[in-house]
Each structure stands twice: as C-alpha cells, then as structure tokens.
Amino acid sequence: MPNLSNHAADPSIFDAEQYRCDFPILKRRVSNGVPLAFLDNAASSQRPSVVIDTMADCFESYYANVHRGIHTLSEESTDRYEQARVATARFVNAAEDKEIVFTAGCTAAINTVARSWGETNLRSGDTILLTIAEHHANIVPWHQLAERIGLNVVFIPIDDKFDIADEVVLEYLDRHRPKLFSFTAASNTLGTEFPVKRWTEFGHSVGATVLVDAAQAAPHSVVDVQDWNVDFLAFSGHKVCGPTGIGVLYGKVEHLDAMPAFLGGGGMIDQVTTSGFSSAALPEKFEAGTPPIVEAIGLGAAIQYISQIGLDKIHDYERRIGAYADAGLRELEGVRIIGPTPDRKSGIVSFLIDHAHAHDTAQSLDSFGIAVRAGHHCTMPLHDAIGATATTRASFYFYNTFAEADRLIEAVRSTRKKFAPSGRKRRPRTG
Numbered sequence: 343m344p345n346l347s348n349h350a351a352d353p354s355i356f357d358a359e360q361y362r363c364d365f366p367i368l369k370r371r372v373s374n375g376v377p378l379a380f381l382d383n384a385a386s387s388q389r390p391s392v393v394i395d396t397m398a399d400c401f402e403s404y405y406a407n408v409h410r411g412i413h414t415l416s417e418e419s420t421d422r423y424e425q426a427r428v429a430t431a432r433f434v435n436a437a438e439d440k441e442i443v444f445t446a447g448c449t450a451a452i453n454t455v456a457r458s459w460g461e462t463n464l465r466s467g468d469t470i471l472l473t474i475a476e477h478h479a480n481i482v483p484w485h486q487l488a489e490r491i492g493l494n495v496v497f498i499p500i501d502d503k504f505d506i507a508d509e510v511v512l513e514y515l516d517r518h519r520p521k522l523f524s525f526t527a528a529s530n531t532l533g534t535e536f537p538v539k540r541w542t543e544f545g546h547s548v549g550a551t552v553l554v555d556a557a558q559a560a561p562h563s564v565v566d567v568q569d570w571n572v573d574f575l576a577f578s579g580h581k582v583c584g585p586t587g588i589g590v591l592y593g594k595v596e597h598l599d600a601m602p603a604f605l606g607g608g609g610m611i612d613q614v615t616t617s618g619f620s621s622a623a624l625p626e627k628f629e630a631g632t633p634p635i636v637e638a639i640g641l642g643a644a645i646q647y648i649s650q651i652g653l654d655k656i657h658d659y660e661r662r663i664g665a666y667a668d669a670g671l672r673e674l675e676g677v678r679i680i681g682p683t684p685d686r687k688s689g690i691v692s693f694l695i696d697h698a699h700a701h702d703t704a705q706s707l708d709s710f711g712i713a714v715r716a717g718h719h720c721t722m723p724l725h726d727a728i729g730a731t732a733t734t735r736a737s738f739y740f741y742n743t744f745a746e747a748d749r750l751i752e753a754v755r756s757t758r759k760k761f762a763p764s765g766r767k768r769r770p771r772t773g
Contacts, residue, residue, distance in 0.1 A: 426642030
C-alpha cells in the first residue's frame with residue numbers, strides 16, 4: 343500500500359465523512375452485502391438529500407408550467423426556475439443571467455451551438471479544430487455539421503504522457519486557422535486537465551470562436567467564463583449532484599443574440615402569424631416548449647450545495663485522493679495506468695489489468711461492492727489513439743474516502759491475481 347501521509351487524510355483539511363450523510367444512496371449495501379463504494383462519478387454523480395427534497399417539494403407544493411401562467415403556482419414555479427438560472431450564472435460567473443440557457447443536457451447544449459451558430463457562421467471548406475481527447479458529444483455534432491455543409495474536422499493528437507503541449511495547440515491553430523476551436527476542460531477518460539484560459543487566448547489569436555466542454559470540470563473545480571473569456575461553455579446537471587435531463591449552455595450575449603432559434607414551438611416566440619414568427623428575447627429564445635422545470639430547480643439546489651462546500655476545496659481533495667489511488671495502483675504488478683501523472687489530472691484513474699478485459703475487471707470489482715466504469719467512455723477516437731479498445735475507470739468525488747481508495751487498490755490486486763496466467767507449462771501431447 344502507498345504511504346498515506348497525515349496531510350492526505352487530515353479531516354481538518356477536508357473531511358469527506360461529513361458530507362456522506364447527505365447522500366442517502368451511499369448507505370446502500372450491494373454485492374455480497376458489502377458497503378457501496380461509488381467510484382463512477384465521471385459518468386454521473388449521486389444526489390444529496392437537499393436536491394431530492396427540493397425537487398419533491400416542487401412536485402408536492404407549487405409545481406405548474408412556467409412563464410405563461412397568471413396563477414399562484416405558475417408564478418411560484420417561474421420564480422424558482424429563474425432563481426436557478428441566477429444561481430447557475432453565478433456558478434460560472436456569467437456577466438448576465440440571460441447568458442444561461444437551460445437545455446436537456448451537455449450534449450444538447452453543444453448540439454444547439456452546432457445547429458444554430460455553426461450553420462449560420464460556417465461555410466464549406468472551413469475547419470473545426472478539436473482534440474483527440476473529446477467526448478463523443480463534442481465530436482459527433484461537428485461531424486454531422488461537416489456532412490451537411492462540407493467542413494474539415496481536425497484533431498490535435500495527445501502525446502505519450504497523455505497530455506497536449508501548448509506548442510502543439512499553437513501549431514495546429516496556426517496551420518489550420520479554424521473558425522471554431524472546441525475542446526474539453528478535462529478529459530473524462532484520462533482525467534487530464536487542460537489550460538482553458540490559455541488555450542482560449544490561443545484560439546482567439548487566430549480568429550477562432552471557442553467552445554469549452556466543461557462536463558468534467560464544472561463538478562470539480564472553479565469555472566469562470568469571464569476570466570477564461572470563452573465564447574460558449576456547456577456542462578451537465580447530473581454530474582454536479584443535480585438531476586438528469588438538464589444541462590447548461592453559456593454563451594456570450596453577442597453570440598446568442600445573433601444566433602437563430604434552434605428549436606421552434608411555444609415559449610420561444612414573441613409573435614406568430616400565418617406568414618412567420620419572431621423569436622422571444624434571451625434566454626427564452628432557446629428554450630422552446632415546456633422546459634425541464636423541476637430539473638432546473640433541482641440543479642439550482644445542487645449548485646448551491648457544492649458551492650457552499652467550495653470548488654477549490656473539492657478540487658484539492660480530489661487531487662489528493664486521486665493521487666493516492668493512482669500511486670497504489672501503479673505499485674501493482676500487471677496494472678497499467680492510462681493517464682498523466684496525478685499533478686496533471688483530476689480525480690480520475692483509468693487503468694488496464696494484464697490478461698483481463700476492462701468489462702471483466704469492472705464485474706470483478708462489483709463483487710467487492712466497488713462501482714467503476716468500463717468501456718470506451720464515449721471516447722473511441724482517444725482509445726484508438728492510445729491503442730486500447732476499452733479501459734476501466736475509477737472516478738472520485740468529494741464524498742469518496744481514502745478507505746474506499748484502499749478498497750479499490752486491494753480489489754484490483756485480487757482481480758489481477760484471478761486473471762494472472764498460472765505459469766504452469768503445458769505438457770507436450772504424445773501419441
């Protein structure tokens with residue numbers, strides 16, 4: 343086992359135990375009656391009681407459709423819905439509340455930019471620049487757009503340290519002069535954290551519009567769209583302790599104002615006649631139909647909850663527990679870490695065990711009560727680039743403990759032994 347320093351688990355620095363009681367599901371026992379160790383947070387986090395109770399209270403006390411009703415319940419729902427927008431704007435430090443658009447998820451947010459901004463501003467022969475570390479949600483919409491209007495989609499490669507140097511980014515920007523530079527703030531597979539502010543400046547220097555996929559950053563570190571100066575940013579509700587079915591698109595006012603409405607219907611209009619329509623003002627312009635009302639209210643509660651803990655504290659703690667797990671796994675024979683050194687990544691530890699498929703590894707860990715993710719994690723181009731069909735990923739959050747990291751290390755040790763070759767030589771066949 344790695345040496346656990348007093349600093350690493352010192353509850354005066356950060357005590358994960360004090361938050362675990364806020365999450366009812368963490369009391370669950372799973373396979374063989376063992377306590378759940380939920381290490382699948384990069385896929386989706388768990389929800390604290392305050393989020394569950396906030397959403398239940400909406401359904402039980404004041405739920406109604408928003409914006410159009412004149413009655414008490416509608417006005418109360420509208421007020422809580424817009425309060426969630428205010429909380430989200432503060433969370434990412436948006437200049438104005440109307441720069442926050444609620445969507446069905448991070449994927450829907452990126453698709454909105456591709457459909458509206460992309461089809462308006464890009465022309466045949468233009469280039470979109472991505473990194474090879476992107477989630478499919480930040481690849482497929484651009485491929486679809488490229489097929490529709492004839493674009494070039496170019497990928498920046500990753501190096502043998504699972505990172506991308508500034509010099510490589512600058513080289514690709516200078517060579518391809520993209521109209522859009524879209525990249526993840528943190529890789530959901532490798533955990534690699536990329537320098538958003540610096541890369542945004544690089545992109546703007548060649549005239550590119552910059553979109554940042556913050557799905558793996560927003561739950562774990564401070565997001566500041568004004569300091570970063572990004573043009574667009576997207577993240578998911580279900581990864582920040584909020585519900586599914588809700589995501590956030592941030593866009594600078596000048597971009598959102600100039601973009602045509604993506605979805606048409608009720609809620610997003612100012613006037614409709616038999617000859618046409620005019621769009622509503624921001625942000626309703628991009629929120630057609632009945633929006634995810636209860637989900638947005640739940641997201642607002644989740645954002646307030648993790649903000650009270652402190653994103654800086656969360657990031658520091660995850661770095662330490664991730665480094666601890668990383669060090670322990672690296673000591674095991676036949677285990678290979680897929681990702682950079684802990685100082686360059688978040689609390690994600692992806693790995694491979696010799697002679698064991700990632701799915702078999704995850705199933706084995708489940709028998710120890712440890713929930714991890716196995717597969718390509720919606721990053722098939724990245725897995726192709728690193729020469730792997732699948733990896734096993736353990737991803738930590740602020741409610742995970744060092745004891746759970748120890749359980750992971752010991753379970754991987756046992757799994758490695760189970761799949762290790764016996765070492766016995768076969769006898770030659772006779773006769």
